[in-house]
Each structure stands twice: as C-alpha cells, then as structure tokens.
Amino acid sequence: MARIGIVNNPLARRNLRRPETPQLLRRLLGSQGTLVDASTDEELKGALAEFRREGVDILAVNGGDGTLAQVVTALPEGYGPPPWPRLAPLPGGSMNNVARAHGHHGTPQRVLKRLLAQVRLGRPLAVAERDLLRVEADGGSPRLGFLFATGAAVRFLDLWYEEDRHGQVRAAWVLLRLLTSALLGGRLAREIARREALRVVADGDEWPAAEWLSILAGAVPGLGLGSRPFSRCDEQPGFFHAVGVTASPLRLVVAMPALWRGRPWRRQVALDAVTRDLVIEPRQPLRYTLDGDLHQARSALRVRTGPLVEVVVDPTFAPPHRLPGDGLTGREVAG
Numbered sequence: 001m002a003r004i005g006i007v008n009n010p011l012a013r014r015n016l017r018r019p020e021t022p023q024l025l026r027r028l029l030g031s032q033g034t035l036v037d038a039s040t041d042e043e044l045k046g047a048l049a050e051f052r053r054e055g056v057d058i059l060a061v062n063g064g065d066g067t068l069a070q071v072v073t074a075l076p077e078g079y080g081p082p083p084w085p086r087l088a089p090l091p092g093g094s095m096n097n098v099a100r101a102h103g104h105h106g107t108p109q110r111v112l113k114r115l116l117a118q119v120r121l122g123r124p125l126a127v128a129e130r131d132l133l134r135v136e137a138d139g140g141s142p143r144l145g146f147l148f149a150t151g152a153a154v155r156f157l158d159l160w161y162e163e164d165r166h167g168q169v170r171a172a173w174v175l176l177r178l179l180t181s182a183l184l185g186g187r188l189a190r191e192i193a194r195r196e197a198l199r200v201v202a203d204g205d206e207w208p209a210a211e212w213l214s215i216l217a218g219a220v221p222g223l224g225l226g227s228r229p230f231s232r233c234d235e236q237p238g239f240f241h242a243v244g245v246t247a248s249p250l251r252l253v254v255a256m257p258a259l260w261r262g263r264p265w266r267r268q269v270a271l272d273a274v275t276r277d278l279v280i281e282p283r284q285p286l287r288y289t290l291d292g293d294l295h296q297a298r299s300a301l302r303v304r305t306g307p308l309v310e311v312v313v314d315p316t317f318a319p320p321h322r323l324p325g326d327g328l329t330g331r332e333v334a335g
Helices: 013-017 021-032 041-054 065-079 097-101 108-120 152-160 168-184 187-192 249-260
Strands: 004-008 033-037 058-063 086-091 125-137 143-145 147-150 196-202 214-218 240-245 270-275 277-282 286-290 293-297 301-312 331-333
Touching (some): 004 021, 004 041, 013 021, 021 033, 021 108, 041 065, 058 108, 065 086, 065 097, 065 143, 065 301, 086 097, 108 125, 125 286, 125 293, 147 152, 152 187, 152 214, 152 286, 214 277, 240 301
Parallel strands (some): 004 033, 004 058, 058 086, 086 301
Antiparallel strands (some): 125 301, 125 331, 147 286, 214 240, 240 270, 277 301, 286 293
16 A cells, blocks of 8 residues: 655645644544655755655645745655656645646645545556656756746736735736736736846747747646646657747737637747757846746756656546656556
8 A cells, every 4th residue: 555755844824824734634644654844955855765765655745836846856866866756736835736737626634635545445546747847047956846937927926925825816816906907008017017138949949039028837737727828738748838928918918818728829929839948048137936936047047858757636637647658648556
C-alpha cells in the first residue's frame, strides 16, 4: 500500500487562518504516512530526506502554488534524479492553480480523504505527467515550477497582494476592477498595460515584436479563475506552452471569453508557441513570477523544459491529461 508524506507549510496564508489543519491531516493519515512542517529551505531539505528514507510513494504538499514550486525545486537535491514520488497538491494556500488544474477543490482535508480512500481500497490513481518549467535568472540556480509570467501578470499580483485576504474572490474583484478601468480608459488599466522592451527567442526563433504586455509560460493549462490560456501545454511531451501578449487592454478584454474556454490565441492578441527553450532579454531589470512568488532578473532570463513529474488527479476530473506517447489522456497507476 502506498505511503504518503505531506510537506506542510505553516506560513501558507490559508494555514495561518486555520492553524488546526496540520493536526487534522495527521489524524487522517494515521499510520499511512507522515506530515512534516517546513517553512525554510533547511526544514524542507530535512523533510524530503526523511520521506526518502521512509520510501514515500506519494508526496503531498499542503500550501499554495508557491510552496509547491519550492518543493519541486528542492526535489533534485532531496531525492536525486527522477523518477520522484507522485505529487499530490493539497489546496492549502491563497493561490492553488496547480491543485485546481488537477481537479483538487475544497479543503486540504477533503482532498486528502479522497486520496486515502483510493489508496486504502486499492484503486489505481489517475496521474497527469507534467514537464516542469526550469527558470534561470542571470545564470543563477534554477527554480522549478508550473506557471511563469512577466509584465501585466506581475502587476496584477501586486494589486492582489495589497490585501491580507487573497483567494478566488479577491482575484475576481481585482480582475473586475481592471476590466472596468480598461473599458473606461482609466489610469489603473494604463499602469497594468505598460509594455516592456524585451527580446524574446523561442527555440532559436526570435519573436518579431519589440514590446510586450506580458510573456507567459505554462506547464498546466489553467491560470486561475477557470481560465485555460495554456491549452497547448500537453501538445508535445517535453515542451511547454509560451505566450507573448501584444494586444491593447481593450482587445485583450474582448478576447478573454474565448481564452477562458481554452480557444487558440489570435495573432492580433498574442504570439504563442509550443517550445522547449524561451530566452528573454530585458533592457532593464525585469520582474517575473513563478507560481505566484515574485522575483527579478537583471539582464537575462531563460525558461526551459524541466524534469518530468507525475501529479495525482482527482478521480472525478474530466479534462484530458497526457498519456505517455500521445500527449492527451491520463493514465492510472497502482495506488
């Protein structure tokens, strides 16, 4: 029977509001696994070392997207080369795009209950194979993650982080403010829509535009609030979906309903490609986000295909997931 290890980030915002969550998760686990608190690099390194000694098969992460990115970044050192334990994101943060992209909704306890029920009944687990993004800034150590963005997306997060309470409702409110401002030609939309001068090269091909509203890259289809801007991320194994947005704010507003449904990007709105190597060269320091955490690159930024991970999918989740060899449908593995 599969053994489960949970990395719990006590500083994740939802966990700060609900400090009883770790104890509830421990009770649910029982003798099936171990929960370890980790809010620093050293604590995370220790947690992964413990899980490796225990032979953990499923690595659950109770935190948001940022916590999940920190965990996968630490995996090469903590576990060595892939294959790694299957990942099970528990939606314990304020931003849980990766968990939702795999059908995990509700509290961390609810998601863990469903996972444990499958394992204890001997039912096979559905998994999605994901090629992580490997992000390198200024030649520094790489960060691994699922969702990358510059420009307008970073400034959206600045607005979102202004309040202590985050989550889907807060994100919808910020988006509504921006849409209203864009339709009225307001100052807020103009600030968000400020373009950045960047040289962008995807797999050796230079993109023609010189200024960009945002450069995006995704290893999962969704970017929150039900949107699916990276609908091509599963098109080819070993690649990710990169998007360079060139549209005006108003044109982007008009295009949003189609993008929400996963329709292709129109050339009047953006350039996009399925790529393995995205090089971004800014004229001045460039802020970017990886899974909700904010960073800065001074002169060079590179996004490449990273290691492959298997992410556990909720058994009731309908959208397609990649099967080795076809890039489309999910597969099942013994629990």
